[in-house]
Amino acid sequence: MRKTLTHIAFALLCACFVVACKPSESCLVQDNxxxxxIFTADSISVExxxxxxTKLDSLTLFGLGNDSxxxxxxxxxxxxxxxxxxxxxxxTFVLQYSDLRDTFSIVHTNREQFVxxxxxxxxxxxxxxxxxxxxxxxxxxxINQTIExxxxxxxxxxxxxxxxxxxxxxxNPTIE
Amino acid sequence: xxxxxxxxxxxxxxxxxxxKVPRDSIYQGWxxxxxxxxxxxxxxxxxxxxxxxxxxxxxxxLNRYYPTLEVGFAHTERxxxxxxxxxxxxxxxxxxxxxxxxxxxxPDNQLxxxxxxxxxxxRYNLYDVRVLDAYWNPxxxxxxxxxSHHDCFGEVVLGVQVxxxxxxxxxxxxxxxxxxxxxxDGQLLPYYLPGFGYRQSTxxxxxxxxxxxx
Numbered sequence: 607m608r609k610t611l612t613h614i615a616f617a618l619l620c621a622c623f624v625v626a627c628k629p630s631e632s633c634l635v636q637d638n639x640x641x642x643x644i645f646t647a648d649s650i651s652v653e654x655x656x657x658x659x660t661k662l663d664s665l666t667l668f669g670l671g672n673d674s675x676x677x678x679x680x681x682x683x684x685x686x687x688x689x690x691x692x693x694x695x696x697x698t699f700v701l702q703y704s705d706l707r708d709t710f711s712i713v714h715t716n717r718e719q720f721v722x723x724x725x726x727x728x729x730x731x732x733x734x735x736x737x738x739x740x741x742x743x744x745x746x747x748x749i750n751q752t753i754e755x756x757x758x759x760x761x762x763x764x765x766x767x768x769x770x771x772x773x774x775x776x777x778n779p780t781i782e
Numbered sequence: 783x784x785x786x787x788x789x790x791x792x793x794x795x796x797x798x799x800x801x802k803v804p805r806d807s808i809y810q811g812w813x814x815x816x817x818x819x820x821x822x823x824x825x826x827x828x829x830x831x832x833x834x835x836x837x838x839x840x841x842x843x844l845n846r847y848y849p850t851l852e853v854g855f856a857h858t859e860r861x862x863x864x865x866x867x868x869x870x871x872x873x874x875x876x877x878x879x880x881x882x883x884x885x886x887x888x889p890d891n892q893l894x895x896x897x898x899x900x901x902x903x904x905r906y907n908l909y910d911v912r913v914l915d916a917y918w919n920p921x922x923x924x925x926x927x928x929x930s931h932h933d934c935f936g937e938v939v940l941g942v943q944v945x946x947x948x949x950x951x952x953x954x955x956x957x958x959x960x961x962x963x964x965x966x967d968g969q970l971l972p973y974y975l976p977g978f979g980y981r982q983s984t985x986x987x988x989x990x991x992x993x994x995x996x
Contacts, residue, residue: 637914637915637916639914669917669918672917672918674917676917689915689916689917689918691915691918691919692913692914692915692918692919692922693913693915693918693919693922697918717968718913718924718926718968718970719967719968720911720968720969720970720971722862723860723862723864723866723868723908723911723973724862724863724864724866725912725914726864726866726911726912726913726914726923727911727912727913727914727924727968727970728914728968729913729914729915730968
């Protein structure tokens with residue numbers, strides 16, 4: 607019995623030395639929670655011809671009440687990752703193309719995701735409703751309500767934009 | 783209040799069973815042990831932010847088998863580099879069995895090996911936790927109050943007990959602890975578990991007891 611206990615004691619002490627190290631706390635995480643908004647558009651010429659677009663030029667986008675511009679007259683835009691507010695449940699952005707401007711709001715719920723005391727927490731979102739003025743925005747589709755990264759498509763906007771014709775176009779007049 | 787009731791219950795049982803026991807009966811008395819190492823070690827290690835106290839009692843059966851109950855509580859505080867504050871209060875209990883290798887050495891001198899199953903629960907608050915929101919509100923901080931969490935863990939223990947004077951003994955335990963419960967990702971979990979230590983899959987601990995044999 608004593609011999610057995612001696613062996614157990616030795617094994618236990620060895621195990622204790624192995625597990626005694628306390629991991630150091632560091633914070634290497636980045637906030638990558640974004641609502642991915644994808645664009646499709648029809649460009650209407652003066653003659654009334656419609657051209658379907660997969661990318662948009664000259665697009666400007668910023669958060670309402672925020673000086674920081676997310677898209678600044680950007681070219682070949684097919685999608686954009688938008689940060690939603692973590693301190694309230696309505697986030698509003700302004701979308702501008704040429705002289706036309708739309709305001710759109712996302713109504714969402716927030717879910718805190720704790721990382722650590724040093725890093726703090728992310729906030730995930732669940733989209734409830736998307737509403738927009740209709741100068742550019744023709745239709746809105748919510749593809750995926752849950753926002754937990756910046757990879758998955760969440761919302762799609764179909765825009766009606768005036769000519770001139772942007773860089774990347776297709777000649778198929780059919781709009782889906 | 784609950785802690786007081788628990789301690790009073792243990793002392794009441796002590797009074798009831800402290801009558802003289804025949805040498806050949808199964809029941810051979812009981813021990814009450816106060817842990818001195820944990821409060822000092824945790825206070826020193828945490829620079830005064832963790833207060834942890836433990837009390838153990840066991841019953842001697844045939845001077846070989848020792849069903850054991852251990853109780854304790856802990857108050858923890860922590861300040862992160864980002865000035866976020868954690869404050870938690872909780873308690874634990876452990877039940878288990880020790881087997882002594884020194885049956886013939888008398889009831890006061892023992893070499894134990896044993897196991898424990900333990901439950902720890904606590905309530906905690908977090909203050910000034912940073913919310914990652916670089917675009918809208920980079921300086922945002924938030925409080926999380928009234929959180930609670932329960933954990934289950936197991937232990938393998940080795941211990942020694944030696945007689946100092948009649949009825950008074952001292953000894954130590956070495957413990958290898960394994961946490962059985964896991965939180966969900968993104969959950970605000972307490973970083974310190976009463977009776978277990980810092981939250982990680984395995985831990986180890988040392989107790990240094992002074993004890994009374996009844």
